[in-house]
Amino acid sequence: MRLRFHCQNRIGILRDIVAHFADYGLNVAHGEVGGDHGNAIYLHVPNLLNAQFTTLRPELEKVPGVFGVRRVSLLPSERRHLELDALLSSLSDPVMSIDMEGHLVAANRAAGQLLGVRVDEVPGLSLDRYLPDLDLPGLIRRNNARVNGLRLQLHDATYLADIEPLHREHLEDVASLAGAVVTLHRADRIGERIYQVQRQASPGFESLFQASPRLEVLMREARRMAPLDAPLLIQGETGTGKELLARACHLAGARGQSPFMALNCAGLPESMAETELFGYAPGAFEGARPEGKLGLLELTSGGTIFLDEVGETSPRMQVKLLRFLQDGGFRRVGSDEETYLDVRIICATQQDLPSLCREGRFREDLYHRLNVLTLSVPPLRDCLDGMETLAEQCIDRAARQIGCALPHLSPAALARLRGYHWPGNVRQLENVLFQAVSLCEGGVIEPEQLRMPDVGQAARLAGIDLDGSLADILGEVERQVLNRLYPENPSSRQLARRLGVSHTTIANKLKRHGIDGGDSP
Incomplete structure (x- = not known):
């Protein structure tokens, strides 16, 4: 039978309580002092019968400083062990505790399966039996701190070990080391676990x-x-x-x-x-x-x-x-x-x-x-026909992140977005609109709230000879456009569909500029 005494924290109270059990010839197998302020005593009296407890209870409650006695199902340490065992058993990774001599003290079910023994057979096993080339106690002494990702070979499989040192009485010097808790992770499953977290987004x-x-x-x-x-x-x-x-x-x-x-x-x-x-x-x-x-x-x-x-x-x-x-x-x-x-x-x-x-x-x-x-992936400047829809998506996302009401683009602002060259493409558009949403006060984004630098704008004319008449310049632009698009649309009919003109017109222009395919519409 397990008993809990709600009592005063005074010297000698445990001796006075135990004396009553001794008078009845009952052995106290285990005792613990608990409570927030040491105001509880727990005793395990294996041979105490219900009738004896009924007789003893009034006497026990007369002990100076004892306020009440009742039966409990578990001692605090027993409850902690059960909870810890349940927690460890629920872990899919092997977890084991070792002492500073390299012997196993305890392990969860996954560790027992890995080592090929029952959990109750773990205490006392030597770690050298499984890892003969690793001096784990020596490693713990040298580091005297947590070690993450130590690479181990065990049963022809690679594991990464996280090692948490255990110290006596909350000290952190080497002399106080009492052992360590070792958690093993299969190396080939680490990336999978990271990804399962990442893939949610x-x-x-x-x-x-x-x-x-x-x-x-x-x-x-x-x-x-x-x-x-x-x-x-x-x-x-x-x-x-x-x-x-x-x-x-x-x-x-x-x-x-x-x-x-x-x-x-x-x-x-x-x-x-x-x-x-x-x-x-x-x-x-x-x-x-x-x-x-x-x-x-x-x-x-x-x-x-x-x-x-x-x-x-x-x-x-x-x-x-x-x-x-x-x-x-x-x-x-x-x-x-x-x-x-x-x-x-x-x-x-x-x-x-x-x-x-x-x-x-x-x-x-x-x-x-x-x-x-x-x-x-085409650049944003080649997809401006979808600019309004894309801008609305970016604005909606920005408003959600900022936590503000959803603003709208004015026609003038939309026209400015469509007329810009976007050297940074969609990423730049997202940043520009995020800033615009943060600056917008009246529910409508105006052109002045679109902060778009001129970086990269000159690159649109790079390689184009600007000498000569407008017809000469436009002819050079036409030549570069056809040179650029013909490999992706290698016939006058395909290229004509791409540019929205007749295939005869494209064939003639290809021939005029000496581009392959100009003779075969």
């Missing part, structure tokens, strides 16, 4: 802007390519939403429930880009984490890796990336161990990769490996 095709006819064509192509398990190269200017399109393709494919990780290769030093993508082995270089580091590729196992601005990768990175595309294998920095993974590659660039190949700045064999599937 990951947009699919339905959230991408499609009001423009050119973007409708792009989305149709993207939906057809998304399920194909092959490398995808997305081309487009900065701010056109290449990463959003990559995420949408990932979500729409067979890997949609697996991790999606992104790495922007622009501006990263070669060593940093390599370690971010491929990871490094323990002690690979000065300043490296002693447990090593998983790269994004390993975190993305089974999923999709998105490499933004792939044209800016170093020659060494290009070689390693080519090797991975060929056979799925790579080596971490500082390691001789081969790692093989199944990961889909999606790349993006705003550069002309064929030109970089001709200049020797990008490997041609890598380009052909990446250029299996291709999507070209």
Whole structure:
């Protein structure tokens, strides 16, 4: 029977209570002092019968300082153990406690299954039996602090261990170390867990802007390519939403429930880009984490890796990336161990990769490996026919973020948006309209609230000879337009449909400017 005494916190009160049980020849197996101010005593008297308790209770309540006695189902420590066991059992990751001699003290069900023993067989097992090459107590003493992501090999599987040291009496010196709690995470599932958190906000095709006819064509192509398990190269200017399109393709494919990780290769030093993508082995270089580091590729196992601005990768990175595309294998920095993974590659660039190949700045064999599937995202200035719808979406999103009433664009403001050249594309439009919503007071956004710099405006006339008459200048513009659009619409009929004129007119203009196809309408 378990009893709780509500009592005064005074010296000798426990002795006075226990004496009554001794008079009846009853053994007190366990006792605890609890309550917020030590004003409760819990006793476990195994052989106490109900009739004896009825007789003893008045005597116990006469003990000076005892205010009441009642039966309880559990002692506080028993309740804590049950709650802790239930909590640990609910965890899918193996969790175990060790002492400073390297022996297991306790473990949850997942740890028992990993070690191949029952939970009640865990206490006393030596950790050397499972990790003979790891001096975990020594590591705990050297660090005397939490260790995250220690790489371990256990039963031919790779785990990352989080180690939380245990100190006696809330001290934090090495002498007070009593052991540690070790939590193991399967390395090949870390990326999946991160992605399950991220994917809640990951947009699919339905959230991408499609009001423009050119973007409708792009989305149709993207939906057809998304399920194909092959490398995808997305081309487009900065701010056109290449990463959003990559995420949408990932979500729409067979890997949609697996991790999606992104790495922007622009501006990263070669060593940093390599370690971010491929990871490094323990002690690979000065300043490296002693447990090593998983790269994004390993975190993305089974999923999709998105490499933004792939044209800016170093020659060494290009070689390693080519090797991975060929056979799925790579080596971490500082390691001789081969790692093989199944990961889909999606790349993006705003550069002309064929030109970089001709200049020797990008490997041609890598380009052909990446250029299996291709999507070209048009700039915003080529999709102005959908500007009103896109602007309304941006304004609605900005108003929600700011927490203000939904304003509307005035006709003059809309005209200004349509007349701007948008060097920063959709990202710039979102920023401009966010600022306009924050400045708007009367519920209508006016032109003066649209803060659009002239950066990049001169680039629209770059390469055009402005000498000569207006007819000469317009003729040069016409030539450049046809040169630009003919490769995408390689017949006079296709190009005529694209530009909204007759195919005879286009054929004549192609012939006049000496562009291929001018003789074959």
